[in-house]
Amino acid sequence: MDEVLLKQALEFGQPYAQKGKVASYIPELGKVDGQELGICVKTIAGETLHSGFWKQRFTIQSISKVINLVVALEYQGFEAVFRRTKMEPTGSSFNAMSHLSDSEAIPFNPFVNAGAIAIVGLLVPLGLEQMLSAVQGLCSDKYITINEDVFQSEWANCARNRSLVYLLQSKGLITEAVDDTLRLYTQLCSLNVTAESLSNLGRLLANDGIQPETGNRILKEEVVRTTLTMMLTCGMYNGSGEFAVRVGLPSKSGVGGGILSVVPGEMGIGVYGPSLDSKGNSMAGQRVLEYISRTEKLHILDRYAR
Numbered sequence: 001m002d003e004v005l006l007k008q009a010l011e012f013g014q015p016y017a018q019k020g021k022v023a024s025y026i027p028e029l030g031k032v033d034g035q036e037l038g039i040c041v042k043t044i045a046g047e048t049l050h051s052g053f054w055k056q057r058f059t060i061q062s063i064s065k066v067i068n069l070v071v072a073l074e075y076q077g078f079e080a081v082f083r084r085t086k087m088e089p090t091g092s093s094f095n096a097m098s099h100l101s102d103s104e105a106i107p108f109n110p111f112v113n114a115g116a117i118a119i120v121g122l123l124v125p126l127g128l129e130q131m132l133s134a135v136q137g138l139c140s141d142k143y144i145t146i147n148e149d150v151f152q153s154e155w156a157n158c159a160r161n162r163s164l165v166y167l168l169q170s171k172g173l174i175t176e177a178v179d180d181t182l183r184l185y186t187q188l189c190s191l192n193v194t195a196e197s198l199s200n201l202g203r204l205l206a207n208d209g210i211q212p213e214t215g216n217r218i219l220k221e222e223v224v225r226t227t228l229t230m231m232l233t234c235g236m237y238n239g240s241g242e243f244a245v246r247v248g249l250p251s252k253s254g255v256g257g258g259i260l261s262v263v264p265g266e267m268g269i270g271v272y273g274p275s276l277d278s279k280g281n282s283m284a285g286q287r288v289l290e291y292i293s294r295t296e297k298l299h300i301l302d303r304y305a306r
């Protein structure tokens, strides 16, 4: 892989940006330029490749759910996490609540809002300061901070997520205070990252939780395996099945336009393209990843067959 390929991939993906729309249900997100597109790749061997808007800051949104999951697994363990959510893909949208109405039901997975909010409850004792430094460490980016404008914009428009928190509380799936849980969830969605920060996180996951530069283990192997499996099966909302066929890499998208992808054993990839499809995935970003995966034969089943 080289930067010529990344440039070609962006050229291939760019026209698709026009077919999507930037998120507007969080009004502040509606202000970004939907035509921006960028990518950063970091290999375990130490190479950095990039093209387009790779330095542009944007809010992490649902990609924070990956970080919440790894921190909760490290801090509270597998049993505590999966008492609060299942591990099943869902055919429903990311903020659906209909499946929670049965008294026995628990959220489908850690990446739908209901599951992610239940997991953030486990992180409330850590608080924002510790979570922020965890995010900065996992993404090797000390400049990650809260985008106050996006946070305030979502906080003023979070009736649906608030009702999910109450539903979870009524089922005993969160025991932490409603406001503390919802505020921390929303703050963690509002963190400003770049494609490069995401590629750093991807590279750490690609390297089984060991930071390549230092050789230090940051995450347990089984935490990484669980997280990558959830990303592969549930990371792209209700588009996860088709994305797995077309790209075949553990990935997680956010409505800020980011996609985090992992090529296990090789590299992390961060993509930014804020024009979204109807499911909330970056329209052009998915095409960029499809182009790269096809050209370089990165689909995990292609690689397994080799």
Ligand code: GLU
Residues within 6 Å of the ligand: 060, 061, 062, 063, 094, 095, 113, 154, 161, 186, 189, 253, 254, 255, 256, 280
């Ligand atoms: N903060 C967003 C929400 O909860 C995240 C959604 C997303 O990226 O899927 O609605």
